[in-house]
Amino acid sequence: MKSSTDYKPSSSLAVLLVGEQKSGKTRTLFAFPKPWILDCDRNLYSAVRIAPGKKFWFDDPYTDKDGKYISDDIMELKTKNGSRWARAYALIQAAAKEPEIQTIVLDGWTALTEMLIGHLILCGFMDEGKKLDRLRIQDYQPLKTIMTSLIMALRNTGKILVVTSHQKSDKDELTGRLRYTVNMPGSLCENFGGLFTNTWATQCTNNGGILKYEILHQQSGFHVSLGTDRDLPMSTNVTNKTPDEVWAMLAPKLT
Secondary structure (H helix, E strand, O other), rough: OHHHHHHHOOOOOEEEEEEOOOOOOHHHOOOOOEEEEEOOOOOOOHHHOOOOOOOEEEOOOOOOOOEEOOOOHHHHHHHHHHOHHHHHHHHHHHHHHOOOOEEEEEEEEHHHHHHHHHHHHHHHHHHHHOOOOOHHHHHHHHHHHHHHHHHHHHHOOOOOEEEEEEEEEEEEEOOOOEEEEEOOOOOHHHHHHOOOOEEEEEEEEEOOOOOOOOOEEEOOOOOOOOOOOOOOOOOEEEEOOOOOOOOHHHHHHHO
């Protein structure tokens, strides 16, 4: 048993970044220092185009170490004894051990979840010897446990963690209002944001043909529950800002 004097709050920054397509999620993640990006959404081009010269590392979980495409077909996976999830997990572990990397970015949580689902389906296929096309009921708890453990392990590395995700909406049966959650199956979608120190959203609005890009830090009725444990405003306008300029705006509030 430890006393209150032994408690040391974690200073590690862990950001869940949600938003619609083309709202600026990928360009926002480029603002973080020395990022390594697991490119699950294969959507880095637009961000690279507006951030020439930005130093970063990345890996593609859809190809093996020899650059060959990893199929998600169950029969091929059984023969090769591998999966996209296994490849992604190995890449994440390697990046976490690299001292020069300051920020771990999982770009595309929905896609990464689908890789794990495919892996669990493969495991079920190997167990039962028959083709499966969906998760078994007994697979949902391992899905939740593995995903939770991954986030907590990455937070313990001391590096900044950024996870981007799409969101989904459901109508509340009692109130009739729309509820927004992270786009993933199972109960974890309801409280996934609780694994992070900050949940932000990116937003792009069009006012007379002029695009405005913002990072929202506080509650919004159109997004997963937003919030921050840092001294941040309701939103940060990042229109026409380079990644270095965005970081210069955010860093004083985050340290």
